[in-house]
Amino acid sequence: MATELTNAQLTEQLGKLSVDGDTYWLMFGAILVFFMQAGFGMLEVGCISQKNTKNILVKNVLDACFGCIIYWTFGFGIAFGDATGSDGFAGDNNFLLTESTFYADRMYNQNTAGKYLEDDYEFGAGYNYAFFFFQFAFAATCATIVSGAVAERIRFEAYVVYAFLLIGFVYPVVACWGWNGDGAFSAWSGDKDDVLFGCGAVDFAGSGVVHMTGGVAALSGAIWAGPRNGRFGPNGEVNSLPEQNPIFAALGTFILWVGWYGFNGASTLYITHYSGVAAKVMVVSTIGAAAAGFSSVIFHKFMHNTVDLGAALNGVLGGLVSITGACAVIEPYGAFIIGLIGGVVYQLSAMLLESLKIDDCVNAAPVHMFCGMWGVIAAGLFATEQNYSNAYYSDRAEDCAGIFYGGNGSTLGANICFMICIILWVGATTSVMFGSLKAAGLLRLTDEQQATGMDILEHGGPAWVEFQTISNGAPTKYSKVDPDVEIAPPSKVAVSN
Incomplete structure (x- = not known):
């Protein structure tokens, strides 16, 4: 005999289903964002020389490993703990996920055939664990942005130090500012009297929080590490260095593009009542990426008379970065304009770095810092009243x-303040970090070590057997070399570029 549900029971069951749906939505988004690590790995491998293939892949794997441990230990608490005591600067609890919200709710009663306990359908442990997973994936992304910019000339010890500090402290502070409900610049407080200029900074999915933080750190690292040997000639000429494989770079870009749908789309944090917002976010993200890829290629064609693959790939990524902060508050035609400008911002900033003799192997700073800055500003220009609502x-x-x-400029003002503070905070902290490593002799490889490559120095030999150095007509046998030992330059018959 069927049992009829009362309205109260039906409401309760629907509430439980909505919580489960929202939890799954975040887990799905987190998996997409985490898979972006594979995209970064392929992109970076495609843009560097073959002799550093293993090195860049090891760093991408360890970004996830180090990142998880560091973010779980204290990064998440700094980002999303209670920040009221620090006036929105940083959270001061929930380290090691020890707060009661990770244990109190969503438990199953084994004595009632797996049914929920009576008062257990509010957001609790399940959703909060999904939220942690989602935010960890963002933190790992931020660190990976840096690794490509400083590839091929920094020591492994330097990588460990910057990954630890960036994921554990520098990035979480910025995340607290922008996304914690108590954060200094956050727009997520329900009380308009508690937010900057009555609006707070609109950075929905992280043009500033993630991409500017990673981009500023990448620029700082590239400046302190200096250019790779041979990148710039004695008379200021710019030399193109060997890049491994454009196929890898293109594959990595497409993986990143797909992952961005989780990055931006799942930043709604809920799918219940927000499915329309999430769907629109994915559409405007696609339009922004497409427009930026187009404008970047056209700009490069006009300047150099070639249809360049790198211009297309980095243009797409620059468009995605540009749209990320405003993706939930703009219309499709706004996304098109933001993307068109984003592609040009990428091209101009890449030219600027070259003119300043700053060697960024994968153009991480143009894509993430400069396009991130444009994305933060764009939210204060193109946000519509209905979408903001x-x-x-x-x-x-x-x-x-x-x-x-028709806005009064409060969002634009808050976003500009937020942008400036990110540059100052990340620039200062990473300069101290990279400067200290350089002073201690722990930052840069020697010229001889750069010529040999990190795969031989640190990782047991080259990734590709057919590209081993040839000596007297036979492949040499590689063994691990101490980075502190001076190594003779490779033979003129070396083909391991």
Whole structure:
């Protein structure tokens, strides 16, 4: 005999289903974002020489390993713990996921055939664990941005230090500012009197929090490490260095593009009542990426008369970065304009770094820092009142819309303040870190070590057997070499570039 449910019981069951759906949504998004590590790995391998293949892949794997341990230990607590006592600077609890919210709810009662306990359907342990997983994937992404920029000339010890500090301290502070409900610049407080200029900084999925943080750190590292040997000639000429395989770079870019749908789409944090916002986020992200890829290629064609693959790939990534902060508050035509400008921002900033003799192997700073800056500004220009209301709070949407849509400029002002503080904070902390490593002799490889390559120095030999150095007509046998031991330059018959 069927049992009829009362309205209260039906509401309870629907509530439980919505929590489960929201938890799954975050887990799905986290998996996509985490898989972006594979995309970064392929992109970076494609852009560096063959003799450093293993080195860059090891760093990508360890970004996830180090990142998980460090973020679990204290990074998550700094980012999303209680920040009221520090005036929104950093959280001060929930280290090691020890807070009661990770244990109190969503447990099953084994004595009632797996049914939930009576009062156990509110957001609790299950959702909070999914939220941690999602945020960890963002933190790992931030660290990986740096590894490509400083590839082929920094010591492994330096990588360990910057990964530890960036994931454990520098990035979590910025995440607290922008995404913690108590954060200094956060727009996520429901009380407009508690947010900067009555609106807070709109950085929905992280043009500033993730990409500017990683991009500024990448630029700092590239400056302190100096250029790779041979990148710039004695008279200022720019030399192209060997790149391994454009196929890897293209594959990595497509993996990143797919992962970005989790990066931006799942930043709604819930799918219940937010499915429309999430779907629109994915559409505007696609439009922004496409527009930027197009404008970057056209700009490069105009300047150099070639249809360049690198311009297309980095243009797409620059468009995705540009759209990330504003993706929930703009219309598709706004995304098109933001993307078009983002492609040009990438090209101009890459030219700027070359003119300043700054060697960024994968153009991480142009893609992530400069396009991230544009993305933060764009949110204050193109946010519409209705979209702001859907994604944030309706009671302040009229004032907090972008200035192109009748807003009073508060969002733009808050976003510019946020952008400046990210540059100052990340630039200062990473400069101290990289400068200290350089002073201690732990930052840069010697010229001889760069010529040999990190795969031989640290990782037991080259990744590709057919590209081993040839000596007297036969492949040499490789063994691990102490990085502190001076190594003779390779033979003129070496083909291990």
